Amino acid sequence: MRSSAMRDLMAITARPEVISLAGGLPDTSTFPSESFAAQMTRIAHESSAEALQYGPTEGFEETKACIVEVMAAEDMAPDPDDLIVTTGGQQAIDLITKTLVNPGDPVICEAPTYPGAVPTFCSYEADVRQVTTDDDGMRIDELGELLAVLAREGRRPKFIYSVPSFQNPSGVTLSDERRRRLVELAREHEVLIVEDNPYGLLRYDGDPRATLYSLDGGDYVLYLGTLSKILSPGIRIGWVAAPPPVLEKIGLGKQAADLCTSTLAQYFVREYFGEGRWREYIADLVEIYRSRRDAMLDALERHFPEQSVWTRPDGGLFVWATLPDYIDTTDLLAKALRENVAFVPGRAAYVDGRGGSSMRLNFSSSGEEQLREGIRRIGNVVAEQVALYETITGEHRTEPQPDREVEPGGGEIVPMPKRR
Numbered sequence: 001m002r003s004s005a006m007r008d009l010m011a012i013t014a015r016p017e018v019i020s021l022a023g024g025l026p027d028t029s030t031f032p033s034e035s036f037a038a039q040m041t042r043i044a045h046e047s048s049a050e051a052l053q054y055g056p057t058e059g060f061e062e063t064k065a066c067i068v069e070v071m072a073a074e075d076m077a078p079d080p081d082d083l084i085v086t087t088g089g090q091q092a093i094d095l096i097t098k099t100l101v102n103p104g105d106p107v108i109c110e111a112p113t114y115p116g117a118v119p120t121f122c123s124y125e126a127d128v129r130q131v132t133t134d135d136d137g138m139r140i141d142e143l144g145e146l147l148a149v150l151a152r153e154g155r156r157p158k159f160i161y162s163v164p165s166f167q168n169p170s171g172v173t174l175s176d177e178r179r180r181r182l183v184e185l186a187r188e189h190e191v192l193i194v195e196d197n198p199y200g201l202l203r204y205d206g207d208p209r210a211t212l213y214s215l216d217g218g219d220y221v222l223y224l225g226t227l228s229k230i231l232s233p234g235i236r237i238g239w240v241a242a243p244p245p246v247l248e249k250i251g252l253g254k255q256a257a258d259l260c261t262s263t264l265a266q267y268f269v270r271e272y273f274g275e276g277r278w279r280e281y282i283a284d285l286v287e288i289y290r291s292r293r294d295a296m297l298d299a300l301e302r303h304f305p306e307q308s309v310w311t312r313p314d315g316g317l318f319v320w321a322t323l324p325d326y327i328d329t330t331d332l333l334a335k336a337l338r339e340n341v342a343f344v345p346g347r348a349a350y351v352d353g354r355g356g357s358s359m360r361l362n363f364s365s366s367g368e369e370q371l372r373e374g375i376r377r378i379g380n381v382v383a384e385q386v387a388l389y390e391t392i393t394g395e396h397r398t399e400p401q402p403d404r405e406v407e408p409g410g411g412e413i414v415p416m417p418k419r420r
């Protein structure tokens with residue numbers, strides 16, 4: 001078992017003097033507290049006994065109806081019977097892995113991948129293979145080679161895990177062409193895809209992309225969703241859409257894990273969606289987060305040294321920055337914490353220790369001034385390291401790091417260039 005870097009950091013970054021760009025937290029202070037009070041009061045008055053009771057393992061029909069609405073906003077039309085409500089998207093990842101993976105089974109994911117999935121894959125002893133990501137998402141040519149290598153070895157991966165839109169941690173989005181190719185490859189090789197899409201509705205620029213689930217029709221794609229980023233992570237409501245035989249096994253896993261997802265949280269979701277304003281709330285979040293993203297990108301331009309690169313996400317909550325390869329962001333974090341600022345070191349997004357000079361930066365949970373100040377502080381710490389390196393070596397590099405040739409499935413970090 002491995003610890004989750006983000007969870008570990010949460011204890012340190014809870015100190016009020018720390019500007020944390022480490023968490024993946026949405027800004028829940030934007031949710032109107034009077035609405036919350038009214039919704040919970042209605043539940044207490046009208047359905048207290050039911051809301052305090054156990055519920056069905058697969059979730060209430062009313063919760064599934066809300067999920068169908070959310071998925072419809074991205075042009076998906078699942079059968080409610082193909083859904084199971086989970087305790088956050090995190091539990092969905094856990095249950096899918098528990099259901100499908102035996103020790104040593106290959107699982108393919110992006111490089112870098114969602115840091116919270118790494119401890120899950122490791123705890124079920126998956127043989128995790130990571131495929132390089134560039135500015136258009138997972139490199140499908142490399143994925144094809146890896147599938148061919150595995151096929152020659154007589155091994156079939158249990159699934160390909162992807163966060164195709166505004167990926168956590170890189171912020172990049174899989175292009176339309178690659179989405180089509182990914183779904184085709186999965187069909188050709190008869191491999192399941194696990195599409196994890198917490199951020200699809202948090203788009204700040206550009207046009208929506210078709211989900212893998214809608215491109216595939218739900219045969220080979222298991223779809224994970226969550227209300228964490230568009231409503232609240234505290235209510236812990238996520239879901240899986242999957243074909244019935246897989247869903248049945250996931251349901252057995254969930255019975256063993258927690259019997260059912262919080263009934264009270266599901267009643268809250270029902271009340272909230274019943275008011276019919278959930279789309280407006282997301283529209284408000286989009287406005288707020290777009291400005292924060294822009295503030296962070298502007299601050300990076302001002303305060304990070306020329307030897308660094310970073311992504312420019314069209315949505316989601318994260319920017320991924322890569323520094324010169326002689327800087328280790330795990331060490332840098334210790335220095336940054338002394339300046340009361342935090343980020344997630346890149347290694348957390350890899351299974352094998354790579355990602356050492358990258359970092360994940362969150363822009364949703366701090367105000368614009370704090371973001372600028374946080375980036376200024378990190379920039380200062382980085383500048384000290386660069387100056388030290390240049391003094392010792394006498395070198396002055398302007399490029400972040402060279403591209404490297406890699407074996408299929410041994411994807412290295414490609415520094416994702418800034419879009420000018």
Ligand SMILES: Cc1ncc(COP(=O)(O)O)c(C=O)c1O
Nearest residue numbers: 024088089090114168226228238
């Ligand atoms: C890609 C991805 N999947 C899953 C999760 C888990 O979210 P939750 O369990 O709150 O739904 C997150 C949270 O940051 C995430 O970024």
